[in-house]
Amino acid sequence: MRKFAVILACAVLCLFVGTALAEEVVKIGHTVSLTGGASMWGQSEKRALEMLIEKLNAEGGVLGKKIVLVSYDNRNDAVEAVNVARRLVEDGVVAVIGPAQSGNAIASAPILEKAQVPMVVTTATNPYVTLDKKTEKIRPFAFRPCFIDPFQGTVAARFAFRDLKAKTASILYDVGSDYGQWLAKYFEEAFAKEGGQVVAKEAFRTDELDYRAQLGKMKELNPDVIFIPTSQKEAAMAAKQARDLGIKAVLLGTDNWGSPDLIELGGSAIDGGFFVNLTDLADPDIQDFVAEYRQKFGEDPVLPNPVMAQDALLLIVDSIKRANSFEGPKVAEAMANTVGLKVTSGTLTIDPTTHDPLDKPAVIQKVDVTNNAFPFHMKFYPQDVK
Known part of the structure; x- marks a missing residue:
């Protein structure tokens, strides 16, 4: 007991x-x-x-x-x-x-x-x-x-039209991704509002890595920029294929680009591209x-x-x-x-x-393959794109 x-x-x-x-x-x-x-x-x-x-x-x-x-x-x-x-x-x-x-x-x-x-x-x-x-x-x-994406898409469009002086743009996006679909939509609307023209909007399905057919259509239209709201892997593959086809357009992306893999996979083809991000290593x-x-x-x-x-x-x-x-x-x-x-x-x-946050800025980063870096280029606040 x-x-x-x-x-x-x-x-x-x-x-x-x-x-x-x-x-x-x-x-x-x-x-x-x-x-x-x-x-x-x-x-x-x-x-x-x-x-x-x-x-x-x-x-x-x-x-x-x-x-x-x-x-x-x-x-x-x-x-x-x-x-x-x-x-x-x-x-x-x-x-x-x-x-x-x-x-x-x-x-x-x-x-x-x-x-x-x-x-x-x-x-x-x-x-x-x-x-x-x-x-x-x-x-x-x-x-x-x-x-949020309406702001990110607007920043990308504003930067393309006003800073890159682009008058025409093409869009390559993943039709199976909410992220890609909506950013493509917001960029297209904002670019048109700026006075630019989206001359081609081509889609691919998730996990596809061959975009030559879509890019071939874009080449004939000779856009000033190609907007690619995808992850780093798809963006890098698209960059290589675009340059192989002789496309000279500036490549423009979104916050999913900010990875060392972008440069490792894309090499010289992605050099000189730009992308929108939430912050960068140089942010004070x-x-x-x-x-x-x-x-x-x-x-x-x-x-x-x-x-x-x-x-x-x-x-x-x-x-x-x-x-x-x-x-x-x-x-x-x-x-x-x-x-x-x-x-x-x-x-x-x-x-x-x-x-959602108020007054959250976005930064533009440039792809610098030589230095294996994404240097800060400029910053946008919500009031800058209203």
């Missing part, structure tokens, strides 16, 4: 200690591509988050609790992203960082919304990440620290972050994802503090009323009517 009592007491004590320890941590989810073609950004995101969490925990965590990052690989796949969202809800996370890709974020949003878990994406720029496409109403638990606002990342990991961060991931985490932590709560609805309400928050990229103010 005494032995049973001792065992029971130990069990109760273990249960009590386990519960107490569980209450001392707060879980923040991270849905990210850690394998596959987008993994270089995903791995950099995860490193940057772990680096920041280490600092935040050294300062006391949030509301007295240690922050624990729960990361799962969504493999840059919408179905897997939904599975990851469900796992994170089951794990009891108070908020989720990511996904980075718009299609994955749009697929994940309903799961997290039903569970009332705030989602702060990193680089998912499609408007329908924070806006329900069926109802056109704001998603109450979806937020982002990055600009992120120099402390870049230096810290280099010192800790011995390499440059793969921008812009790690910067946006840290912005997302800082938004979550600040909102928890202002809400004085870990409850999803209260945290989301605080997020929607964020004004002038100091984050890694600078400052962040959330528009409560859209859950």
Whole structure:
């Protein structure tokens, strides 16, 4: 009997200690591509988050609790992203960082919304990440620290027409990608509004890497620029094939271009191209972050994802503090009323009517193959393209 009592007491004590320890941590989810073609950004995101969490925990965590990052690989796949969202809800996370890709974020949003878990994406720029496409109403638990595609497409068109002096443009895009489809649309509309003409708009299907037929049609029309809103792999292949066909147009891309693979795969064919990005290594606002990342990991961060991931985490932590709560609805309400928050990229103010950031700039970077770099070219603020 005494032995049973001792065992029971130990069990109760273990249960009590386990519960107490569980209450001392707060879980923040991270849905990210850690394998596959987008993994270089995903791995950099995860490193940057772990680096920041280490600092935040050294300062006391949030509301007295240690922050624990729960990361799962969504493999840059919408179905897997939904599975990851469900796992994170089951794990009891108070908020989720990511996904980075718009299609994955749009697929994940309903799961997290039903569970009332705030989602702060990193680089998912499609408007329908924070806006329900069926109802056109704001998603109450979806937020982002990055600009959105209408702005990115407008910046690209404005830069092409006014700075590159392009009068004609062609578009090569992935018809199976929400990202590519919408950016193609926004660029076309903005370029026409500027006074330019899109003379060809050619599509390909996801995973296709031979674009000679599409590019051949463009060559006959001799466009001044070719807009390619794709990832670095497709852009590099398109650049090589375009130059092989004798196309001289300036190549113009989007924030998915910003990877060392672009130069490695595209070589001299991609040299002199330009692309829109959220930030770059020369941005004065992120120099402390870049230096810290280099010192800790011995390499440059793969921008812009790690910067946006840290912005997302800082938004979550600040909102928890202002809400004085870990409850999803209260945290989301605080997020929607964020004004002038100091984050890694600078400052962040959330528009409560859209859950998108106000005054988030875009940079133009040039592809410099000789120096294996993407030097800063110029910056656009929202007021510059209104």
